[in-house]
Amino acid sequence: MIKKEDDFFSDMYQSINRAFADVIKEFGGFEISKKGFGFNPNFDIKEAEHDYVIKAELSGMDEKDVEISVEENLLKISGEKKEEISDKKGKYHVSERKFGSFERSFTLPPEIDSSKIKASFSKGVLSIHLPKNEKANTKKIEIKTE
Template identity: 30%
Template sequence: MTLVKWNSNGNANPAFSNLLENFFGKDLGEFVGRDYATTTPAVNVVETKENFTVEVAAPGLKKENFQINLNNNLLTIASTYEKSNEEANGKYTRKEFGYTSFQRSFTLPTTVDSSKIEASYKEGILYVYLPKREEAKEKPARQINIS
């Protein structure tokens, strides 16, 4: 027995059939474009001797689009961006709008000095700097003399 895809309209209008199949078979973001999807950007966390750095890839956004909150030891990075475009030309008006948002939360280790957290946004990447407490910083190796 072979499974055969059935088309209820008898292929009377294959273009319409393909449109419906594409619409219902894909994620909304894939069908209508990135501006209409809720996305979660890629995040890198880099640890050095002095600090942790959280790097959030968010090209096209502005620093005003971000909210960074610290509640106890939970760091939350969020962004909301709305875009609207309206074009009027004689007999018709075309209006398109988009909404993009994301939120990422991170539980900070006790080694982070939360009073010194800073952030910057450069060339599409949000950087959040999480300095380590002095007592948590890696100390250089030293030799212990025997008495």
């Protein structure tokens, strides 16, 4: 059997997280957990004059595997990239693809109109359009000399 490249680091990361969670629980704090260590999609955020656009690489996923929600000023994107069920014939010599759940949260700037957020999914790329409030769009004022 071929071990995945990051098994050692993944195991070490989880052990450290469990140790910290145990210590924090002793003092009445919150347990630490992070989803998505195996699969963490890449995100881009681009600002234009009238909106922001967030794009995420989600190759191998369908739109039904992704959930987007907004609560107050927090945009949450979560989903699961499911491992393909393969037949028992043959064996892997290399296994580099990542699978599993992920969750990302972004604090939205105050100028975002959350009632007008739209999302689309095409060719493995999730695009989220976050329009700015009209009053947030600034107008450049020309200064005249006298």
